[in-house]
Amino acid sequence: MVKHCVEGCTGHCCMFYSVFVTDNDVKRMMKETKLHPKRFLELHSPSAERQGFYPKVCVSSEWKVLGLKHNKYELSCYFFMKNAGMCGVNKSKPLVCRTYPFSTDKEEQLMHMNGTLCPVKWMPENKKQTLKLIKQLRKEKDEYSKKVLKWNQNYYWHDFDTFLDYILFDKNPNGYKTKKSLRHKLRNGLRI
Ligand code: SF4
Numbered sequence: 001m002v003k004h005c006v007e008g009c010t011g012h013c014c015m016f017y018s019v020f021v022t023d024n025d026v027k028r029m030m031k032e033t034k035l036h037p038k039r040f041l042e043l044h045s046p047s048a049e050r051q052g053f054y055p056k057v058c059v060s061s062e063w064k065v066l067g068l069k070h071n072k073y074e075l076s077c078y079f080f081m082k083n084a085g086m087c088g089v090n091k092s093k094p095l096v097c098r099t100y101p102f103s104t105d106k107e108e109q110l111m112h113m114n115g116t117l118c119p120v121k122w123m124p125e126n127k128k129q130t131l132k133l134i135k136q137l138r139k140e141k142d143e144y145s146k147k148v149l150k151w152n153q154n155y156y157w158h159d160f161d162t163f164l165d166y167i168l169f170d171k172n173p174n175g176y177k178t179k180k181s182l183r184h185k186l187r188n189g190l191r192i
């Protein structure tokens with residue numbers, strides 16, 4: 001998802017999509033950027049997730065979907081470097097970004113998805129690697145969905161901080177250690 005995917009494209013997909021993530025995506029991004037997750041995450045309206053792939057999460061008793069912040073002024077993903085036409089977190093960008101605009105057909109062969117913003121039907125150089133990443137994305141999404149289901153059943157009235165503690169740091173909301181946990185992470189080098 002950078003400008004050299006296809007000649008002439010300067011990152012339509014980084015500007016016009018809401019980008020949803022799993023807990024593992026967030027952990028990788030935190031490791032690379034050293035940012036506190038609230039700097040780059042937000043809860044999107046569930047209607048933004050039209051594919052029904054990512055789970056809905058109930059936070060403070062409202063249904064949402066976890067995703068990257070969308071920069072309202074730049075009209076792009078929080079990490080998109082508009083002038084360079086590039087992603088600012090190339091190493092740890094979410095799996096959905098690493099595999100876009102590809103999926104698999106019935107025979108598990110790689111295909112360029114229909115109806116995407118991508119202007120040209122192109123294929124990645126390393127198809128095997130993209131297929132592997134698609135598999136990893138599905139697996140990590142399923143694991144994340146299980147965690148979210150447990151949250152929705154047991155902790156849905158808790159706030160966003162508590163949700164992040166639960167999915168990222170395995171904190172049990174009943175023990176309510178949110179502030180302590182975040183302080184601990186800050187002491188260990190996360191910028192807020
Ligand atoms: S994380 Fe990177 S690749 Fe994904 S939408 Fe944002 S800028 Fe684009």
Ligand code: SF4
Pocket residue numbers: 001002003005006009010011012013014100101117118119120
């Ligand atoms: S829209 Fe397609 S060509 Fe353009 S940056 Fe995204 S994946 Fe690459």
